Amino acid sequence: MTARDSELSTNDETADDGALMQQVAQGCEAALAELYDRHSGRLYGICLKILRRPADAQAALSDIFYEIWRRADRFNPERGQVRTYFTTLARSRAIDRLRSDSTRTNHEREYSRESSEEKGQRSQTHDPVQAAIIDETMQFVRETLRGLPEDQQTCLETAYFEGLTQQEISARLGLPLGTVKTHIRGGLEKLRQAVSAFEAGTHLEPKVTTNKPR
Amino acid sequence: MNCQECQPLLIDSLLGDLSPEQASEIAHHVETCEACALEWQLVQRDFSQLAETSEPVDPPTDLKARLLSSLPVKSSPAKPLPANEGLTIVADVPPTAPVVAFGMSEALDEPVDYNTLASDAHRADGAGWTKFALLAATLAGVLLGGWGAQAIRSTLAEAAAERAVAQSRAQAATTLATTMQASRRLTDQATLRNAAFTSAESPSLVATLSWDVLSQQLHFHAVGLPAKPDDQTYRLWLIDDVGQWVEAGDILASSEDDPSVYRLLAPAPEHEHPFVAAALALDSAESPDLDKHGRVISQTQFGPAAGE
Structure with missing residues (x-):
């Protein structure tokens, strides 16, 4: 075999x-x-x-x-x-x-997640305890992000999901570069504080990666 | 660079807003500073949390079966490719890659004189450039046989895309057949790593890359590239085994008389990781941002050497 x-x-x-x-x-x-x-x-x-x-x-x-x-x-x-x-x-x-x-x-074509037949159920993980912790963390992260000011959310999501630089985001959104940087830095800081506090409360050890800067 | 200078720039580095020189300084400092290395890890983790804003969605049920049925056989765990050795490399084609073929050479006694070959090519007839299509046997083998062809066939679902690839393959095959003799001159040489590029979106594109690992010279040659705006340039990128893109140089029209032929002769960039892939991108003509390539025209991906 x-x-x-x-x-x-x-x-x-x-x-x-x-x-x-x-x-x-x-x-x-x-x-x-x-x-x-x-x-x-x-x-x-x-x-x-x-x-x-x-x-x-x-x-x-x-x-x-x-x-x-x-x-x-x-x-x-x-x-x-x-x-x-x-x-x-x-x-x-x-x-x-x-x-x-x-x-x-x-990319500009309309995509509707709610109406798509692709919409499915969350995949199951095999360890129920770990799955519950992950689900809870994911939900908390989503809520934290939804709680950010709209401009911050937009800048962060554009950077992450479109891979744009801050300069490109500035041009896209018509915002000064300094404002974009402030939004991204502030949003990440809030996210870090919230997730760290959450992890401390649930004893979920933070994991970090060690890739070098590009 | 000290910590006070480094840490405010970590987010800029992560998002690609720094010049290559600045990014290199940051990377060097992080390698040697424990505090900044930890902060870099945390910035990366913070950023990756944004993935959680996307809701999980089950993919179509048949995708898993198609994926598993087209996996290439693993004879042994993959090994990292040495950066400076001639190897026999066979393309490891992902099912949806638009391109791909990589050939390797056998024995070579002396370095290739690319300038002579380039001159020969340009003195020759209209097909003279094809002397640089040196991947003959391996390209044909990869594209026409093995799992790679099956994978390409199975996943390029749209008929138009398949026709484009077929046209591109046919053109490449014709080119390679007519230049087999010239190609053999180069493929008999052990110090070359060779790559061929084609593209479903640009079926007329036929391009080749030769890397002489003795002299560390890159030679890229292409015809059939689509017209580009003046403020953009075609640029060659090398991709290492951790996915980092390193700019190899701008690809310029070989002469004003014949703007359809593009070439690049350049030293291979020095890099700590072995390069395992190459890509052709249409970038801004301004100074490149490290790891920020533009629209990818064609990209190779290749795995462990045959027989490993």
Whole structure:
């Protein structure tokens, strides 16, 4: 039996993501399928928010899992969580597609999440306790962001979901560059304070990554 | 640079608002300063929290099956590519990549004289430029056989896109067949890493990149690039194994007499990580922002060397 054909070696649906990544690195398709089940909904949501068109988002999602398949051996758990790595990968690949001309042209097309048949249910994670903590954290982050002034929200979301520089955001929104920088800095500071306080209250250890500045 | 200068610029660096020189200074300081390294990590984490504003949505149910059925076989875990060694590289084509092929060379006794080859090409007939299409066998092998072709076929769902790719492949195949002899001159050389670019959105594009790892020279050559505004430039980027884009140089029309032929001769940028991919982008003609490329025309992605 090859690694590609093997079943999840743990035979344990609660195997953590890091263990699954190790199995993917060895060529275990079942481990990749398990990671897909756990994360595809969230990653597809990110791609869809960036790219708008379901076809583009699906292509980006395929790119992401191909990259995970090819590069799982390079994932270093000491440099951050699998979840954060996947999120960063999803944003990066979706924005790469957004920058391509064909996608950019299509980006203006109307996308309605509420009416889309693509709308689905949140993916299930296998550890109910961890899932509850993650869900609670996500909800808290969303509420925190919704509580920010509109200009701050817009600047932050444009930077994240469209990959624009602050200078580009300034031109897009017709705001002075200094104002854009103030909005982004202030928004991130508020987010950090709120999430840190929340994590302290729920004993969820903050995880950070160690990628170098670009 | 000290901490007081560095920390206020971390967000600017993360969002790509710094010049390459400034970004490099920040990176260097963060590497050597524990306090700024921690602050950099926190800024990254803060920013990534914004992903949570997107609601999870289940993808179509058949996507998982299509993905799993088209995975390339892993003979062994991938290894990082050395930056300065000649290797035999076979394209590892993601299912939706618009492009891709990468070839490698065998044995070489002396460095390639790109300028001579370029001159030869321009003295030759209209197809002379194709002497630089040196990826013949590997390109054909990658595009026409193996999982890469299957993956491309399976995921380029739109018929128009498939036709464009087919036209592009046909043109590339014709080009490569007619220049096989000239190509062999280069593909017999072990110090070259070669790449070919095509693009579904620009079917007429045929471009090649050769990287002589002995002399650390890049040679890029392209025809069929669409017309561009004067305030923009075609630019070549190299992408390392952690996804960082490094500018390799602007690609200029080879002469005013023949603006359809573009080329770049430049030293390969020095970089701490091995490059594993290359991309052609249409950028602002102004000074480039590090890691901020413009519209990507074509991009290669390649995996571990064959047989690894």
